[in-house]
Amino acid sequence: MVVDDDLDWASECSFTLRAIGCTPFVARSSTEALYLARQHQITIAIVDYQMPEEDGISLIERLVQQAEEDDRQLSLIMATGYASLDLAVAAMRVSVTDFLQKPIAPDQLREAIQRIYGLRQSRKTRKDLVDRLSLLSGDLQRLASLITPEQEGRARSPGRASEVTPELVRKQIKIEARRRDLAGGSLFGDSAWCMLLDLLLAKMEGQMLSVSSACIGSGAPMSTAMRLVRRFVETGLVHKVPDENDRRRDFLVLDDEMYALMLEYLADTALG
DSSP states (O other): OEEOSOHHHHHHHHHHHHHTTOOOOEESSHHHHHHHHHHTTOOEEEEESOOSSSOHHHHHHHHHHHHHHTTOOOEEEEEESSOOHHHHHHHHHTTOSEEEESSOOHHHHHHHHHHHHHHHHOOOSHHHHHHHHHHHOHHHHHHHGGGSHHHHTSOOOHHHHTTOOHHHHHHHHHHHHHHHHGGGGTSSOOHHHHHHHHHHHHHHTTOOEEHHHHHHHHTSOHHHHHHHHHHHHHHTSEEEEEOSSOTTOEEEEEOHHHHHHHHHHHHHHTOO
């Protein structure tokens, strides 16, 4: 279901959805969206933030509540022409699967739908974790090799990992920042690895990194960074912790096993 009062864009979106085998319904108001969602047992909804009756976040909350009442699985994509980091975080809080900034190319929408189907079909196994890591980046692929069955049988060397210091991690972060700046930052940046390095440093220093800080530190566009956060949380590499003093904010904490793996990896590569 496409929820947008802009009929032209809704029509373009529907065309793309039909091309990938979906049967789209178009709602031009919140009232119509709630009716169509229940009437047709909608399982995927693309919701525009700027709606005439209420904003997209509020509507998504109502759609989620309705789906829970109907015992129906519902995945949500938020679309907006006025993207901001605060809006992306708010969307993530209401279980939005993806966050797309208008104008949205057909390939972007197609990939977002494919990600939803991929999440539904994914199995939470060790092999799946390795596969997800491999998709994130070349550096993460090398990390993934640390948790394959062949590597599990090898003795680990905690003493070597203990040589990795916060200063060394800061140096790695600076190296990544310089690499990202090459060619204007569009070719050589590795957002996933930069975000993990920031989370590693925070954990080493007994701190927690906010979602917004992690996104900014990754150097990626907001929508890309938010997808990385979601992937990390879904795979268990990173845990999301609510801020007890400000319920509007979440912190990110690196998983203990991932923390140990990153220390080993840096000990092998950065220390030689």
